[in-house]
Amino acid sequence: MSNSLELFLSKKPLYYEKIDYKFFPYIYQKYKNSWILYGKVIHIIGTNGKGTTGKTLSTYLTNMGYKVGHYSSPEFLRYDDIWTINDKFIEKNQLNQTHDILQNILSSDELEKISRFEYTTLMAFKLFENLDFIILEAGLGGEKDATNIPNKSLSVVTTIGLDHQEFLGDTIKDIATTKLNSINNPMVMGFQENKELKQICKQILKSKNIKLNLYDDILTVDEFNKIKNFYSNYPDFLIRNIALAICVIKILGFKIDISHLSNLKFKGRFEKIAPNIIVDVGHNELSAKNIVKNIKKDTIVIFNCFKNKNYQKILDILSTKVNTIYLIDTKDKRVFETDDLKEKIKGFDIKMFEKNFQIDKDKNYLVYGSFVVVKTFLKWWRPQKDLNLCL
Numbered sequence: 001m002s003n004s005l006e007l008f009l010s011k012k013p014l015y016y017e018k019i020d021y022k023f024f025p026y027i028y029q030k031y032k033n034s035w036i037l038y039g040k041v042i043h044i045i046g047t048n049g050k051g052t053t054g055k056t057l058s059t060y061l062t063n064m065g066y067k068v069g070h071y072s073s074p075e076f077l078r079y080d081d082i083w084t085i086n087d088k089f090i091e092k093n094q095l096n097q098t099h100d101i102l103q104n105i106l107s108s109d110e111l112e113k114i115s116r117f118e119y120t121t122l123m124a125f126k127l128f129e130n131l132d133f134i135i136l137e138a139g140l141g142g143e144k145d146a147t148n149i150p151n152k153s154l155s156v157v158t159t160i161g162l163d164h165q166e167f168l169g170d171t172i173k174d175i176a177t178t179k180l181n182s183i184n185n186p187m188v189m190g191f192q193e194n195k196e197l198k199q200i201c202k203q204i205l206k207s208k209n210i211k212l213n214l215y216d217d218i219l220t221v222d223e224f225n226k227i228k229n230f231y232s233n234y235p236d237f238l239i240r241n242i243a244l245a246i247c248v249i250k251i252l253g254f255k256i257d258i259s260h261l262s263n264l265k266f267k268g269r270f271e272k273i274a275p276n277i278i279v280d281v282g283h284n285e286l287s288a289k290n291i292v293k294n295i296k297k298d299t300i301v302i303f304n305c306f307k308n309k310n311y312q313k314i315l316d317i318l319s320t321k322v323n324t325i326y327l328i329d330t331k332d333k334r335v336f337e338t339d340d341l342k343e344k345i346k347g348f349d350i351k352m353f354e355k356n357f358q359i360d361k362d363k364n365y366l367v368y369g370s371f372v373v374v375k376t377f378l379k380w381w382r383p384q385k386d387l388n389l390c391l
Contacts, residue, residue, distance in 0.1 A: 005092075005099035005123075006079050012116035014074060015334060021144040024118045027110060028149045034105050035125040039069075041134045041150050042248065045179045046158030048286050049190065049241040050137040052269050053158055056245035056261065061133050062086045063260040069128030070135040071147070073117065076268055076281070076371050077378070082120060083127055090127060098126045121146040142179035155187040156248055158241065160197055161286030173200055180204045188213040188251055190244035193286060215240075215247045223256060230258050235270055235294035268374050270294065276364050279377065283309055283370040288317040296364045300324045300353075302377055304341065305369040306334050311341065315348055322366070326353040330376045335369075 042057065044050045051072050058070040070084045083090050102122055103111065114122075117139050128134045136147040160176050172194055180201055187210060189201060198214075205212050216224070227243050234242075242264075246256060268281040270291070280291055283305055301322045305311050315325075325345075327338040336344075342352065359365065359381070367377045 005095050008099065008103075009079055009116055009119070012119065014116060016115055019115070019144075020113075023113060024121075024146045025149060027106070027114065027118070027122075031105050034101075035122070036129060037125060037134055037150050038129065039067075039131045039134050040153035040252075041136060042154050042156060043136050043138065043147060043152045043182065044156045044158060045138045045142045045145075045182055046156075046190070047161040047175070047179075047284065048282065048290070049158035049237070049244070052238055052241040052266050053156060053190070053245050054135045054137050055266060056242050056264060057133075057135055057248055058084065058087055059264045060245065060249055060260045063263070064254070066132040067130075068133045068135065069124065069131045071121070071124035071128070072137045073120070073139050074371055077375055083124060085127070085131065094127070095123070098123055101126060118146045125150065138179070138182070142182035144178070145182065148182045152185050154248060154251065155183045155185055156244065157183075157187060157189040157201070158244065159191055159193060159237075159286060161193065161284060172196060176200045177204065183210060184208060186210070186213070186251065188215055188218065188244065188247050190215045190247075191240045193289070213247075213251070215244045218247045218250055219243055226258055230261070235290065237290040237294075238266065238270060268371065273378075273381075274359075276361060277359065277367065277381075278365070279367040279374045281371045281374050282368065283314075283373075285310060285313045285317060288314045288368075291366070291368065292317055292321050295321050295366050297321055298323055299364045299366050300326065302326045302328050302365060302367045302373075303369050304328050304330055304335050304338070304373050306372075307336055308334075311336070311344070315345060315350070318366075318368075319348060319350060322350065324351045324353065326357050328367075328369075328373060328376055328380075330372050332372050332376075335372055 044054050054070055054072055058068050061068045068086055072082050075082050080089060080092070080095060106114065124136065138145040138147050142148060157180065160179060161172070173196070176197055177200065181204065183205065189212065192198065202212055223246070224243055227246060228239050231239055231242060242261070250256060268279055270278060270280050272278050278295065282288065282291060299322050301318055303325055304327055305314065327341055329338045367374055
């Protein structure tokens, strides 16, 4: 037997400076008879909101009695929390069996070259072969993303903003075009902060003879208000993601029944883990704009971020509600060293905890900056034995 899936993935970096966009289509075509997806593939593209939109869809369709596979990224607390079937994690035995199948299909050179994301995407294709619905969240982009290869029944566009410019382009038009070029089938677009997005999408879809469906044209005011009332304790940006998922349900021809979402939970997305602690895995300007609208004045932010993120703009946005910051050390090479980031933000009008940081029950906290930051905090904040991801 080959090495376990966990060991194999541990040898693959999460992120790459360069990506060979021809490699995965080549692999997929070469071995295309080795994974056949019989269910309807729903492809989710965008900058923010893919995870919550996908989770909502997975929960709703599962509660309708369908067999549903959901592939998201990146991993949060465990290497295997990116795949679920019917909102449950997949047994390690099944994961390793699927891993063994792929190890026997791909050549040694291909196994060496394939990226972590490409491999976990192939895992999703194999794991979800015989399901009714397959929900695939794009990784960085759209048209060149590994998740864009299978035939899709529907494309879902969440909010698009500036992110991953090193791969996708420097302008909102470049980024949106890369993502929207993946659409070759019926689609629905969710809420957009940037009004330019609607026109960009119209132009791209017109050339493909595809109709632009906007989520607020599909949902009636009454339907949206029912969603908003049902989730009155959620911030608006999460309610919009739920509404987008409900649009998909409507487009698929199903009757809307909000009770199918009675057990919906979002892990790490504006999640209140204590009365005074909110954690959010967001890590870009668009996310920060949504977050700052929903936190209390004088919130203390526990923060760090990837070196390729615009920490200045993120902190500029947060500083309207935040006056104190604690820089958390993640031990991750992609994330700033705390001493380095401390020097960079000295000019900000934000007080800094230097050492001996402790949670005060009388103060409010936001843990923010990426999956890595939230995961690092959770390991510190509660005992390891309690660090489980509950869906």
